[in-house]
Amino acid sequence: MITVENLTKSFQGIPVLNGVSLDVQSGSVLGVVGPSGAGKSTLARCVALLERPDSGAIRVDGTDLTALGGTALRNARRQIGVVPQGDSLLRQRTAAGNIALPLESAGVPGPQRRSRVGELLDLVGLTDKAGSYPDQLSGGQRQRIAVARALAAGPSVLLADEPTSALDPETTGSVLTVLDRARAELGVTVLVVTHDMAVVRKICDDVAVLEEGRVVENGKLLDLIGDSNSRTASALLPAVDLNPVNESNFDRVADVVLVGFAAVGALLPEASHRFGVEVNLLGGGLTRLAETPVARFRLGITGERADSALEWISEAGGVVRRTLKGPQGVAA
Amino acid sequence: MRSATPWSDVLNRLVEATGETLYMVGVATLIATLFGIPVGVWLQLTSPGGLRPQANLHRVLSFVTDLGRSMPFIVLLVALMSVTRLVVGASIGTSAVIVPLSVGAIPFVGRLVQNILSEVHVSVVEAAVTTGASTVRIVRSVLIRESLPALINAIGVTVIALIGYSAMAGVIGGGGLGDLAIREGYQRFNARLLWSTVAWLAVLTTVIQFGFTRAARASDRRRHASV
Numbered sequence: 001m002i003t004v005e006n007l008t009k010s011f012q013g014i015p016v017l018n019g020v021s022l023d024v025q026s027g028s029v030l031g032v033v034g035p036s037g038a039g040k041s042t043l044a045r046c047v048a049l050l051e052r053p054d055s056g057a058i059r060v061d062g063t064d065l066t067a068l069g070g071t072a073l074r075n076a077r078r079q080i081g082v083v084p085q086g087d088s089l090l091r092q093r094t095a096a097g098n099i100a101l102p103l104e105s106a107g108v109p110g111p112q113r114r115s116r117v118g119e120l121l122d123l124v125g126l127t128d129k130a131g132s133y134p135d136q137l138s139g140g141q142r143q144r145i146a147v148a149r150a151l152a153a154g155p156s157v158l159l160a161d162e163p164t165s166a167l168d169p170e171t172t173g174s175v176l177t178v179l180d181r182a183r184a185e186l187g188v189t190v191l192v193v194t195h196d197m198a199v200v201r202k203i204c205d206d207v208a209v210l211e212e213g214r215v216v217e218n219g220k221l222l223d224l225i226g227d228s229n230s231r232t233a234s235a236l237l238p239a240v241d242l243n244p245v246n247e248s249n250f251d252r253v254a255d256v257v258l259v260g261f262a263a264v265g266a267l268l269p270e271a272s273h274r275f276g277v278e279v280n281l282l283g284g285g286l287t288r289l290a291e292t293p294v295a296r297f298r299l300g301i302t303g304e305r306a307d308s309a310l311e312w313i314s315e316a317g318g319v320v321r322r323t324l325k326g327p328q329g330v331a332a
Numbered sequence: 333m334r335s336a337t338p339w340s341d342v343l344n345r346l347v348e349a350t351g352e353t354l355y356m357v358g359v360a361t362l363i364a365t366l367f368g369i370p371v372g373v374w375l376q377l378t379s380p381g382g383l384r385p386q387a388n389l390h391r392v393l394s395f396v397t398d399l400g401r402s403m404p405f406i407v408l409l410v411a412l413m414s415v416t417r418l419v420v421g422a423s424i425g426t427s428a429v430i431v432p433l434s435v436g437a438i439p440f441v442g443r444l445v446q447n448i449l450s451e452v453h454v455s456v457v458e459a460a461v462t463t464g465a466s467t468v469r470i471v472r473s474v475l476i477r478e479s480l481p482a483l484i485n486a487i488g489v490t491v492i493a494l495i496g497y498s499a500m501a502g503v504i505g506g507g508g509l510g511d512l513a514i515r516e517g518y519q520r521f522n523a524r525l526l527w528s529t530v531a532w533l534a535v536l537t538t539v540i541q542f543g544f545t546r547a548a549r550a551s552d553r554r555r556h557a558s559v
């Protein structure tokens with residue numbers, strides 16, 4: 001759907017993007033995360049066609065947009081809806097007037113424009129604010145209007161740079177809901193740049209971690225979550241070692257990650273039952289990634305067939321991330 | 333010592349001079365605005381952070397604008413006499429003052445306009461760019477519309493400045509309030525005429541300033557803006 005190929009960009013000879021490649025599936029949400037200064041905004045600006053990369057391609061439905069100019073560039077821009085970093089609404093226009101701007105650029109006639117603006121206000125849940133000026137709206141409401149504006153011309157890709165950076169957690173939720181609705185109801189492909197893992201947790205299907213202009217980790221969130229080397233996983237999973245445990249009380253001590261309703265609900269009791277072992281929860285907890293429950297537990301297992309139980313857990317879909325005490329682990 | 337000019341005469345002179353001033357300044361402001369706004373837009377578009385950055389062109393434009401601004405009006409008045417004759421058909425008189433007044437005000441307005449347009453936040457302009465809007469639309473619907481209140485105030489500032497400049501119109505027989513105060517009031521020791529004119533100028537500029545401030549506020553849609 002949208003493909004970024006080997007993008008490079010430097011400013012005054014200082015490289016900011018060093019060959020960034022990404023692939024976002026149609027109708028999915030990719031979160032680009034990374035520390036401040038990693039080049040996230042530069043990447044976003046290249047994708048928004050505001051900055052021309054030094055080399056590489058940005059393809060939407062197969063067409064490279066980086067080489068375009070003039071009218072072709074302006075038309076290409078309508079395929080990519082952009083929510084820029086920071087306040088970007090026209091302060092002299094109402095919420096409805098702001099949403100109408102892309103439609104005016106596209107030459108949509110008045111009556112059609114009004115009905116389209118109505119649909120978008122409805123999508124972002126701000127129908128009652130149609131006539132309000134940006135200064136009369138809260139930060140979260142302004143961001144939702146900015147999202148509605150980005151969607152107005154019917155783009156196939158929605159790009160948002162730090163859409164929640166200035167917002168409190170509650171308001172962040174309302175903006176994320178709107179991004180999620182855009183994907184669900186309009187089928188747009190969403191690329192969201194953020195340093196806030198809550199955004200990733202709530203709406204992203206895929207994650208790319210950017211560091212010093214390079215993608216250092218990239219994949220489906222639910223795949224990364226079981227990967228013991230993944231930074232995304234360690235940022236999102238509940239911490240396990242809050243309480244020190246006396247490991248000598250158990251035959252095996254291991255960290256496991258469980259993904260999905262079935263795994264979280266039934267895997268451990270079933271393992272205990274099948275292998276006649278006692279499974280104790282020593283730490284960790286439960287969280288959610290979008291709708292999917294995800295758990296990371298530290299288990300203390302007692303019983304002769306503890307190894308078989310762990311093996312079975314891993315075959316049944318659990319991820320045994322680390323055995324602290326056991327054949328490959330640390331002996332007490 | 334001669335007796336003071338009768339009040340009725342003072343009034344007549346004031347009415348006549350006010351008409352001349354408003355005519356000179358009004359037309360000059362109109363022309364200066366008509367040409368000065370495009371100059372300001374052009375300066376802003378070509379500036380380093382602008383929509384169409386062109387460093388060299390911008391430097392040349394800036395240089396010419398600042399040269400025009402720093403030119404003393406009295407010099408312009410005299411230097412432009414031949415141009416004035418060509419345009420107006422005469423090099424002296426009230427209409428003749430309009431030419432140097434306008435020429436002097438264009439760079440003044442241009443710089444004011446550029447400063448105002450540069451205040452529109454980059455992210456607002458870029459958001460418009462990403463909608464696929466043409467440069468013309470962005471200039472009109474974003475840069476100018478967003479700064480309209482400030483632009484109206486700037487025109488008010490220009491009017492007041494031109495009233496000041498027009499005081500020198502007497503040099504080429506332009507008349508007006510400034511000329512009245514200087515030549516007939518000050519130089520002929522007519523204190524009553526001098527101070528009446530000064531007082532009236534103060535009233536006039538205050539009223540004009542007030543009018544522009546009101547108009548600027550009326551054009552500002554952020555009525556309930558939280559401060």
Ligand SMILES: Nc1ncnc2c1ncn2[C@@H]1O[C@H](COP(=O)(O)OP(=O)(O)O)[C@@H](O)[C@H]1O
Binds near residue numbers: 012036037
């Ligand atoms: N227009 C620019 N000119 C010069 N340097 C820039 C420019 N834009 C970004 N940079 C530099 O590129 C680096 C990455 O910036 P940015 O993409 O904004 O990072 P992030 O959004 O991840 O915090 C920073 O070191 C920044 O100073």
Ligand SMILES: [Mg+2]
Binds near residue numbers: 040041042085162
């Ligand atoms: Mg950034």
